[in-house]
Amino acid sequence: MSKKKRIIIIGGGAAGFFTAANLDEEKFYVTILEQNSDVLQKVKISGGGRCNVTHACFDPRELTQFYPRGNRELLSVFTKFQPGDTMDWFESRNVPLKIEKDNRIFPESDSSQSIMNALINEVRNKNFEVKNQVSVTEIIKENETYLIKTKQGDFIADIVIYTTGSSPKSLKIIENLGHKIVEQVPSLFTFNIKNNLLKDLPGTSFENAEIRIPSLKTEESGPLLITHWGLSGPAVLKISAWEARTLAKLKYQFEIEVNFISKPISDAEEELKEFKNQNPKRSIGQSKIFDVTNRFWSKILEINQINPEKQIANLSGKEMALILENLCQKKLLVTGKSTFKDEFVTAGGVDLKEVNFKNMSSKILPDFYISGEVLDIDAVTGGFNFQACWSEAWLISQHLNAL
Ligand SMILES: Cc1cc2nc3c(=O)[nH]c(=O)nc-3n(C[C@H](O)[C@H](O)[C@H](O)COP(=O)(O)OP(=O)(O)OC[C@H]3O[C@@H](n4cnc5c(N)ncnc54)[C@H](O)[C@@H]3O)c2cc1C
Numbered sequence: 493m494s495k496k497k498r499i500i501i502i503g504g505g506a507a508g509f510f511t512a513a514n515l516d517e518e519k520f521y522v523t524i525l526e527q528n529s530d531v532l533q534k535v536k537i538s539g540g541g542r543c544n545v546t547h548a549c550f551d552p553r554e555l556t557q558f559y560p561r562g563n564r565e566l567l568s569v570f571t572k573f574q575p576g577d578t579m580d581w582f583e584s585r586n587v588p589l590k591i592e593k594d595n596r597i598f599p600e601s602d603s604s605q606s607i608m609n610a611l612i613n614e615v616r617n618k619n620f621e622v623k624n625q626v627s628v629t630e631i632i633k634e635n636e637t638y639l640i641k642t643k644q645g646d647f648i649a650d651i652v653i654y655t656t657g658s659s660p661k662s663l664k665i666i667e668n669l670g671h672k673i674v675e676q677v678p679s680l681f682t683f684n685i686k687n688n689l690l691k692d693l694p695g696t697s698f699e700n701a702e703i704r705i706p707s708l709k710t711e712e713s714g715p716l717l718i719t720h721w722g723l724s725g726p727a728v729l730k731i732s733a734w735e736a737r738t739l740a741k742l743k744y745q746f747e748i749e750v751n752f753i754s755k756p757i758s759d760a761e762e763e764l765k766e767f768k769n770q771n772p773k774r775s776i777g778q779s780k781i782f783d784v785t786n787r788f789w790s791k792i793l794e795i796n797q798i799n800p801e802k803q804i805a806n807l808s809g810k811e812m813a814l815i816l817e818n819l820c821q822k823k824l825l826v827t828g829k830s831t832f833k834d835e836f837v838t839a840g841g842v843d844l845k846e847v848n849f850k851n852m853s854s855k856i857l858p859d860f861y862i863s864g865e866v867l868d869i870d871a872v873t874g875g876f877n878f879q880a881c882w883s884e885a886w887l888i889s890q891h892l893n894a895l
Contacts, residue, residue, distance in 0.1 A: 496521055499892070500640055500649035502628050503662070504531035506611075507864025507881040508655035513614035514889035520651075522620040525642065527627035532608045534657070538878070539596075543604030545582065546575040546882070547875040548595040558876045560679070560734045561839050562869030565849045566880060573886040575879055585610045596875050628662070631669055633857065652857075653888060655864045655881075658838040663866065666842060670856050674868040676840035677740040679733045683748070684828035685722035688795045689818060694720045696788050702751040703727050708738055713754060721830050723750075726873070729832060733872045736839040744829045750822045753782050757820040764812060772805035779804060782819060792818045837877060841868040851891035852884050861888045 497520050501508045504526030512522050524531070535543055549555045552570035556563040579589050579597065587610045588600040599606040615622065623644075630641040631652065640647040656662035660676065667673045701716035703723075712734070714726035732739065739746065753760065760782065767781045777793060777800025780786075793800050796814040798807070842862055846855045854860040863884035871877045 497650040498648065499523070499651045499653060500525060500638070500647055501653040501655060502631075502640070503655040503657060503864070503866075504528075504622060504624070505655060505657050505864060505881075506532070506535055506878055507657075507866075507885050508653065509611040509615060510882050510885035511653050511655065511861075511863065511888050512618070512620050513611055514886060514893075515618070515620075516893040517618035517620065519893065519895075522615075522618070523647065524615070524620065524622045525626045525628055525640070525647070526622065526624050529624050531622060531624065532611060535608055535611075535878075536604050538604055539598060539875075541604055542598050542602045543607045544596045544598055544873075544875040544878070545589065545607055546578040546597045546879045548575060548591045548597055550574060550576045555876075555879070558874065559869060559871045559880070560736065562844065562867070562871075562880065565844050565847075566869065566883070568849055569852075569880075569883045569887060572890075573883040575875075577886070578879060578882050581882070582607065582610055585614065594874075628656075628665065631665055633669065638860070651859045651861070651892065653861045653863070654866060655862075655885075657865045658841065659866075663841060666862070666866070669860075671846055671854065671862075672843040674840045674843050676838045677736050678829065678831075678837075679736040679839040679870050680729050680832050680837045680873055681732045681829040682719060682724035682832050683722045683728055683732070683826045684744075684830055685824050685826055687824050689791060689822060689824075690718050690722065691791075693718045693787060693791060696785055697725065698752050699783065700754045701725075701727050702754050703731055704749045704751075705731065705735065705746060706749055707742075707746060708735060710735060716750070716752070719830075722826070723824075724830075724832065730872050732829070733837075733839075733870065736870075739829075744826060746826050748824050748826055750824060751820045752784060752788070752822065753819055755820060757816050760816050760820050761812070764816065768804045768807065772803065774804050775801050776804050776807060777801060784819070832873070837870050838865070839868065839870050841866050844868050850887070852888045853891070861892075863888060 499520045499522045501524045504524045556567050587606045590600050626642050626644045632639040638649045638652050696718040698716040702713045704711040712731040716727045717725035852861050852863045864881045
């Protein structure tokens with residue numbers, strides 16, 4: 493029988509733990525090195541403490557559409573392990589999951605601790621070692637092995653699995669080994685906007701809005717929310733993720749055009765005219781014509797100095813045009829960004845061209861595997877970032893188990 497190989501997993505997060513949890517304990521000695529005093533800390537705080545563990549999208553091709561970076565590479569990965577497999581994995585370990593209305597999947601317990609416990613128990617049952625407060629500072633390739641240097645002493649590995657998340661310091665370590673790093677920029681952020689139309693209306697939401705960035709010829713739609721600082725909600729987050737690189741180049745200063753009711757301005761004009769014909773005596777302030785809140789409607793009238801008492805029949809053409817423009821083609825200046833619920837995700841990381849997506853091995857280093865947020869892969873919000881971790885980690889473990 494061949495000698496048991498020593499695997500060192502650097503980083504005790506979602507990707508590192510899921511790899512370990514699926515490795516064959518008969519074949520490998522596995523050690524997880526984690527720099528913090530606790531493991532899985534991002535899983536713990538994820539999804540507001542509930543852990544949005546994956547998303548109910550079971551078609552690999554459709555699933556890749558949620559990844560601004562990595563969509564091409566992940567297709568083959570998801571054909572091997574997709575959200576249905578994630579559900580089976582956790583549910584067969586006594587973590588029942590539930591699919592919410594928007595297709596996000598959470599543990600039924602609504603506590604990320606259930607996810608953490610399943611991962612930790614699996615690793616513990618295999619008698620794998622987890623070393624906390626061990627921060628890797630350098631990796632040196634020796635003949636057949638890797639020397640892993642830490643402030644707490646050196647480790648020797650036959651196989652390294654690199655799952656350090658988005659830590660810039662740890663990207664430097666893998667860069668020093670010869671991997672190319674795509675520059676990191678923030679993804680998934682909200683827009684800072686100072687505009688009278690949004691002033692004093694935090695909490696106001698729109699069921700389906702459209703946001704365009706004319707200079708980039710790009711557009712996204714979805715729910716939209718006014719915040720204290722500007723605009724948030726899925727429509728904003730999606731566009732921030734897809735355009736993460738271009739918006740960083742623009743230093744987060746750009747113009748957007750918002751259609752709050754997701755209707756062509758010509759259709760909205762027709763609705764307004766029809767309402768006017770049928771209700772000529774109704775005051776404009778009291779008229780419920782479009783699907784927006786009363787406060788937002790009043791605000792449109794206020795900033796355009798239209799008297800809410802005015803009868804609709806007496807609205808001038810200019811006033812009608814102003815209302816429609818504010819509803820369907822509102823130009824707003826973005827002057828910065830804010831983090832979405834502390835859910836900072838970064839685009840950038842290890843260049844995907846240097847990774848073999850059949851098994852997540854490095855194309856540059858032998859016996860070296862990379863997965864999770866350390867790669868130049870990221871997704872929009874909804875459980876997709878974890879799904880990439882689970883799927884990539886699964887590939888690594890199955891490949892190694894079959895060696
Ligand atoms: C607040 C918040 C909420 C989120 N919620 C969700 C959600 O609900 N659903 C979802 O899909 N995604 C969510 N995300 C994104 C998700 O958490 C990440 O995509 C995921 O955790 C990445 O896992 P990872 O294992 O690659 O990296 P990490 O979870 O970051 O783990 C990497 C680990 O490596 C350790 N490490 C780094 N360098 C070294 C070193 N040199 N030596 C030793 N150890 C090292 C780190 O301390 C860390 O523990 C959220 C992110 C945040 C910040």
